Amino acid sequence: MNIGVIALQGAFVEHQKALARLGVSSVLVKRRQHLAGLDGLIIPGGESTSIGRLMREYDLLEPIRDLAQHGMPMLGTCAGMIILAKRISGGEEPHVAVMDVEVARNSFGRQRESFEADLDIPVLGSRPFPAVFIRAPHIVSVGPNVEVLATYQDRIVAVQEGHLLALSFHPELTDDDRIHAYFLDLVG
Numbered sequence: 001m002n003i004g005v006i007a008l009q010g011a012f013v014e015h016q017k018a019l020a021r022l023g024v025s026s027v028l029v030k031r032r033q034h035l036a037g038l039d040g041l042i043i044p045g046g047e048s049t050s051i052g053r054l055m056r057e058y059d060l061l062e063p064i065r066d067l068a069q070h071g072m073p074m075l076g077t078c079a080g081m082i083i084l085a086k087r088i089s090g091g092e093e094p095h096v097a098v099m100d101v102e103v104a105r106n107s108f109g110r111q112r113e114s115f116e117a118d119l120d121i122p123v124l125g126s127r128p129f130p131a132v133f134i135r136a137p138h139i140v141s142v143g144p145n146v147e148v149l150a151t152y153q154d155r156i157v158a159v160q161e162g163h164l165l166a167l168s169f170h171p172e173l174t175d176d177d178r179i180h181a182y183f184l185d186l187v188g
């Protein structure tokens, strides 16, 4: 299985480590040619404006959109979720724009810059998932084909639209690898 991790900015090494714990090696994607031959792609957390700007600069935006539209499984975490969303609250220009969701950035307030919460994510089983939120976005609204996987304080924080997964939090910063395993199942 060939998994790529976008490595322009943010927490990409941690995703590689999580995949390695599951016995899967991965490729760091910095340029267009690194997308060749991938079966799945992870877009990490960090700063969505920087990641989006670098994706444009390196001509990655269109090829990634194309791959997503042709069925490549993708996992976007935190900033990566913003990158995948078709709509960003406040009218900011979207980036890869393939998931039928609207996201709001930095939505848990300054006093809650970073926190951990035990989330109920039924697709992962009954044991709660330790979710790390860092200046996290949330999902304001979802289209008809989007499944809500988890909420936190009445806000949507995890969604799936077919082969695309997006999370407000950072599953790579805990040693619970169930999200990555779930993603690898989607890759097949």
Ligand SMILES: NC(=O)CC[C@H](N)C(=O)O
Pocket (backbone or CB within 6 Å): 044, 045, 046, 047, 048, 049, 077, 078, 079, 080, 082, 105, 106, 134, 135, 136, 137
């Ligand atoms: N941890 C994160 O990825 C934070 C996301 C960041 N606040 C953004 O809007 O891009």
